[in-house]
Amino acid sequence: MFKIGEFAKLNRITISTLRHYDAMNLIKPVKTDELTGYRYYSAEQMPLLSRILRLKEMGFSLEEITLIIKGNTGKDALMELLCLKQTEVQDAISREEERLNSLKDYMSYLNQEGKAMEYDVLLKKTDNIKVAGLRDLIPEYTAQGPLWEELGDYINKNHGKMVPPCMVIYYDSKELLNAVDAEVLEGITGELKGSDRVNVRYLEPVQAACVVHKGPYSALSHAYEALSAWIEEKGYEIAGPQRELYLKGEWDSESQEDYITELQIPVEKKKLP
Structure with missing residues (x-):
């Protein structure tokens, strides 16, 4: 002993x-x-x-x-526990990788302050396009994946044809404190019919302040900052839910630096008090 x-x-x-x-x-x-x-x-x-x-x-x-x-605990039960732990660890690694990428993006942004990307804000009427949309609550802005998958499956199974652009609309739900009210949309052609989950319609054109961002989604905040500053400076106010149009992304780009996203915020002239 x-x-x-x-x-x-x-x-x-x-x-x-x-x-x-x-x-x-x-x-x-x-x-x-x-x-x-x-x-x-x-x-x-x-x-x-x-x-x-x-x-x-x-x-x-x-x-x-x-x-x-x-x-x-027997071998089979222990193996099941180990598999669950493996999934948990992989999820944690993914979250830490996202955090690391955010750190890198912000460090790059700080290093480029003063010579950072300039955003040209454009006031325009948005296009009247036919879309299929799927709206639901998600836990956070980056949790759109399941909605895109469900929408894509529906369009393909019902012989619809997807065309650019794809986009997401974020609705203003003041009662929601721990969720995001989002609708993912695919541009479509043909006679696709909707369902209780999928809304097929023509997207109503609106007057919007728009800006194009090139780079990873994690850096979209810089474009939103420029857009927000322009809205305040020009005497406008937000008049509808904001849109993100994904013009170039992971489906056709190897590098996130090549992603192209257009932000659209419906606006109207601020009413005098």
Whole structure:
């Protein structure tokens, strides 16, 4: 048997970690000296401790590890848990990659301040185009994927033909605090019929302040800043839901730097008080 300090060194962990695992009933000493209170561990416990440490490295909480250990989880059940954890880790990596890209974009923006891309804002009447739209609530602005997939599947299954541009309209729903009211739209030709989910119509032309942005979607905020400043400076106010037209994107560009997005915000002259 080994004293707690010896056992901790052999397993490259701290004494306090072993005491914590003892308190959680994860791994208990094989013997505790009644007089001195010293804890003693056996070499036979090293595989169990190794399993605990390995699961912890994989991101399982101590509570989850306790359930796995105490439940004598079989191989199949453990494999299922590992697959779920793998998916969780992959999602976390994707989120961190998005965060890293945002950091890079902002660092690039800061380095280019004063010589950044200039936006030419144009006031124009938007086009009257035939579209198929799918409107729903999404948890955040970047969570449009499932809507695009559902809309594309519907158009293809009903023999519709998609034509540029594709776009999204963000509606103003003041009651919504934790969701985004969005409608994704594909330009179409032909006689596609709508459904309870898909609205086929001609998109009503509106007077809008428009600007074209070239670059990744993560940098769209700079274009919105320029557009907002123009609206205020020229004495306009927002008169309808904003639109994003995706003129060039991942479907025909290898680099996000080549993406082209047109922002359209319906406006009208601000009424005098």
